[in-house]
Amino acid sequence: MSNTKFVGIIKGTNEINVTKSDLIPTIQKLSAKSLRFTTASAVEHPDKMEIIYHFADDSYKLTNVRLSFKKGEEVPSISSIYLAAVLIENEIHDIFNVEFTGLALDYHQKFLLTEDSPQKPLVKTYSEIMKMAPRKRGRCHDACPAGINVPRYVRQIAEGKYKEALETVYRRNPLPAICGRVCFAPCEINCRQSLKGEPVMIRMLKRFITDKIGLGVPKSNAPKTGKKIAVIGAGPAGLVAGYYLGRKGHSVTIFDSLPRAGGMMIAGIPEYRLPRDIMDKEIDIIKQQGVEIKLNTKVESVESLLKEGYNAVLVATGAHKNMEMGVAGENCQGVHNCVTFLRDVNLGKKVSLGNKVLIVGGGNSAIDAARVARRTGSKDVTMLYRRTQKEMPASEKEIHEALEEGIKIENLCAPTKIENKNGKVAVTCIRMKLGALDSSGRPRPEPIPGSDFVIDADAIVSSIGQSAELPPNMGVALNKKGKIDEIKIKGVFAAGDIVTGPASVVEAVKTGREAASQIDKYLGGDGMMAAEEKVEGDEFVTRINPGATAKESKQCQNPCMDAGKRTDGFKEVELGLDEKAAREEANRCWGCDWTEF
Secondary structure, three states, X not given: OOXXXXXXXXXXXXXXXXXXXXXXXXXXXXHHOOOEEEEEEEEXXXXXXXXXXXXXXXXXXXXXXXXXXXXXXXXXXXXXXXXOHHHHHXXXXXXXXXXXXXXXXXXXXXXXXXXXXXXXXXXOXXXXXXXXXXXXXXXXXXXXXXXXXXXXXXXXXXXXXXXXXXXXXXOOOOXXXXXXHHOOOHHHHOOHHHHHOOOOOHHXXXXXXXXXXXXXXXXXXXXXXXXXXXXXXXXXXXHHHXXXXXXXXXXXEEEOOOOOOOOHHHHOOOOOOOOHHHHHHHHHHHHOOOEEEEOOOOOOOXXXXXXXXOOEEXXXXXXXXXXXXXXXXXXXXXXXXXXXXXXXXXXXXXXXOOOEEEEEOOOHHHHHHHHHHHHOOOOEEEEEOOOOHHHOOOOHHHHHHHHHOOOEEEOOEEEEXXXXXXXXXXXXXXXXXXXXXXOOOOEEEXXXXXXXXXXXXXXXXXXXXXXXXXOOOOOOOOOOOOOOOOOOOOXXXXXXXXXXXXXXXXXXXXXXXXXXXXXXXXXXXXXXXXXXXXXXXXXXXXXXXXXXXXXXXXXXXXXXXXXXXXXXXXXXXXXXXXXXXHHHHHOOOOOOOOOOO
8 A cells, every 4th residue: 555645625617637748838727717716735646746736617516636756746726727726835835845846936945834933923014925936037028139128118018108118119129110021930939828819019019118208318428449340231120239339438430331221221122021110210219329321332351441440340330141942944934032122122123023923932021022012013912931821930810811812722733844935934833742740849741652744934033032232352252051150250249140140120139239248348348238138027026916806808909001992002901009908008018937837
């Protein structure tokens, strides 16, 4: 007979067995159904422990959640969802030595009265309770490449503190209006409510405060250091690095080969997603920090800049080279690459692909190319993608808007040959099927023999990816992946796509900021950007949010231009949240950094 001790088990009509990773999501679902927490039981076996949490509905029907785990393992506390559970969990902790993570109130093995301390108070005083362990950061905060304290500015918007919310964003990201429009929002992907497809609309809230308050930060009053820095590339990484270095008192000059600043933001992002006046305003704010931008200037060598007297050089040239399809005939007349097509249109050139256009690829750039083709006069636009729509790397939002605008997607299809026939582009394609998972974690597309067919079109646009490219005499080489692994020239640094590979604007913000810190340290500074100054409550909050709930709620409606009018021009598609909707959306936040759901 095993040596088993236990606190009595209540038998219920419904029992759910869970693992540690399933516990909190299961408890959240019970909370959403308004079940009441009654108590918990604990059972100790020779080699494991069991905790059974008991819940009741209005008809007193019981639901038991049984958690089994090895002795000595830490288990998550449910007290942030059901505060009453803190009593029984402290008791289980004291009797069975079970370590709970995230206890709302931890009495540190002093919950039970003992014989040697009969006068010890059962409940701690208010001042002792407020000294509880700090809460964890919100998952959205951790997911933001720029490190913005997302819960903090969302909470400030909910309270109507719009100026403070914008200041919170500016501390980590000098491009809030741009990111409020084009960021693919990893914070939302990691929002706990994303499990139901209804995350808090964090990106749109960021845009709201820039629309509401306007843009701008006070000019830095840092003393001039006398140090000169050259930045190659006026894309987001170079601009952000220039902003922070300028605010540290350094003299910064940014060189770019294009006639307008913005890098891939001007060359690759269409105006219907990012209005040029918005982008220009944020670039002007960067200039106000003492940053000079020289356009139509191509730099061929970092060493030449160092010889000119620059104390440091930052290479942030972006990924402007279109990858080849590897298809016979891809250099035929009528075949265009996505990067050149988007850049020409964005810089104001007259471009017409004809009536019927094929787009090869399934990423966001391919979606942009398809939607731009519609806006430049092409009536019949079809995307060719070798997997299914589920595997497309483009964001669901972009795919949805493209379909609304009449763009077709031909899935499980790949081109194998391109020819010119009768003034048209004849594209031979083959049907695909999905096989085993490849290195990307997606099913590998495999051709189906004998399934070839031909599509005639006026033009085809290749959009299967971009890579970085540097002049041969730059003095800095790229590896086979198009990234810089190591720089051996003293005083030279890198940021943006040549560090990460083709990435998003917010990831460029991160690398630009990190490079600015490295350069400042190299020049004798402390490497601390103004945005990194500690603000009380930024990193951890030592309170429980009394208003936070874990009940699921629906997103506010995101207003957009009518789909039938979008392709008439390049006006911004998203219209932005009004104040009422923004505050309602901000109030959906569960406050995970205050209460651990």
